[in-house]
Amino acid sequence: MTGDQPDSLAAGLSAGTPAAGFGTAGRGPRLLSGGGRRATVISTASTVIVLAALALVFLAAPGSSQVRHTFFDAHDMWQSFVGNPSKGYYSVGEAIWLNIRMFLAAEVLILVLALVIALIRQSAGPALFPLRVLAMIYVDFFRGVPLLLVMYAVGFGLPALRLSFVSTQSFAVYGVVALTLSYSAYVSEVYRAGLNSVHQSQVAAARSLGLSHGTSLRYVILPQAIRNIVPPLLNDFISLQKDTALVGVLGAIEANQAAQIYGSTVFNYSSLTVAAILFLILTIPLARFTDRLIDRDRRRRLAGAVR
């Protein structure tokens, strides 16, 4: 099984190289205007050379076969992907669904909580001063404390309180709570930047029509603010997808935890590669989608400037 490993690895690399070359080629003419075909050839060639060099270094390293066996063994990758409870390890492929569910739940909660915090911080009027201070302390605190510590505090602290509802949830729920607490602090700042990006004259126009503060916010300010912050928001969510792996420290069987259990049971860490690949499959589409939105915004702004 390990004997054919180098071949399949090499095949994978050579299969990946032209694809990467095409990717660069598509952008080449746009970046190097007038370069045309020559630019395409150069960018493709340089991509091939760089990837080949990296592959060579990897294959020629003294411990290469060891590493390939420990991290890229096809048999172990498959075994860890499908799992085998009778042998004491879980399916990484199944465990990733927990990450996805936690991500989706946390995402919704974060969007709501962060918006509330941002609106409080942006509020005016002396009556709301105490709330503004609290919101500021919240953001400072949860941006400053490592997510891992928040995870431990929530996951082990809340159950220890032995309260009726609060202390009897699953680790996945505590994980979502910790993720929400921490990410809401970041995302509220993103919202705040978005609110500030809407010109004051838009507020004046809305209010001058007799619309209340709340109605202006709901129909005029927020829609424009959110449009402006979609790319940074998605960026935070890409990182949230990965950070669901931290819930593993509580003992929840998510992809990373399942992969580690496989590793310590079978003494082969190809399971971690499987987890990494699964996370990439989740994050790359979101990353490309973000790029497209940024590109669309840029084109729209350019079009607006011409007009």
Added chain:
Amino acid sequence: MTPEQAAAASGRDPAIVVEGVSKSFGPNQVLDGIDLSVAAHEVICLIGASGSGKSTLLRCINLLEPISGGRIWLLGQDVTAPGIDANAVRRQVGIVFQSYNLFPHMTVLANVTLAPAKALRMPRAQADAAATELLARFGLADKRGEYPDRLSGGQQQRVAIVRALAMQPQIMLLDEVTSALDPELVAEVLDVIRELAASGMTMLIATHEMGFARDIASKVCFLEEGRIIEEAPPAELFTEPKDDRTRRFLRRIVDAGRM
């Protein structure tokens, strides 16, 4: 004579009464004791250099800026009294800005119907019908589905005027509405304002278009450093200004070829 007495004497409330209004932004005094009265259906133009306080005065009248001193009555109501509902006041007073300030994420129709639907709770169908009629009246019927960035400056400003009119205001405040427009687009907007004046709309207009002010206004006020230096019917103020400062200002306008 108090404004109330003045109103009683003339037999009707003036639409706008501004009494001793001052406004400071920090140490910077922008309005310094403005007194002004606009009768119902009257059109008054404010002229003066940039920074003379014209825009600030209009924004204060619409309660977009809190005033530092003085009082303002709109349609007989003291709108500077404590506890006044600013939103209710603004529903009766339309304002149009130099930079249009249309909502870029909404179509023309949505721009015009937002306030009637949300602030007046007008049913959607009724708001749409009223907006469509107004847009048609100002030659914008075919633009109702467009987004603002697809329109010319003149079209955008006309939509902004329609948006304000959709609230059926008693008073319109126009803040240099042609200053951001390319010269060839100024006329289409001025025509709209002329039509409004002919229909009897009470208007207070800050403008740099002297010819337009001469045509449309029953009275022109010249502002400098936050004070009304001189006010007179246009024929008088433009031909024989009494104050030196008015003369200097008008000379500069003439020298610049703007009159």
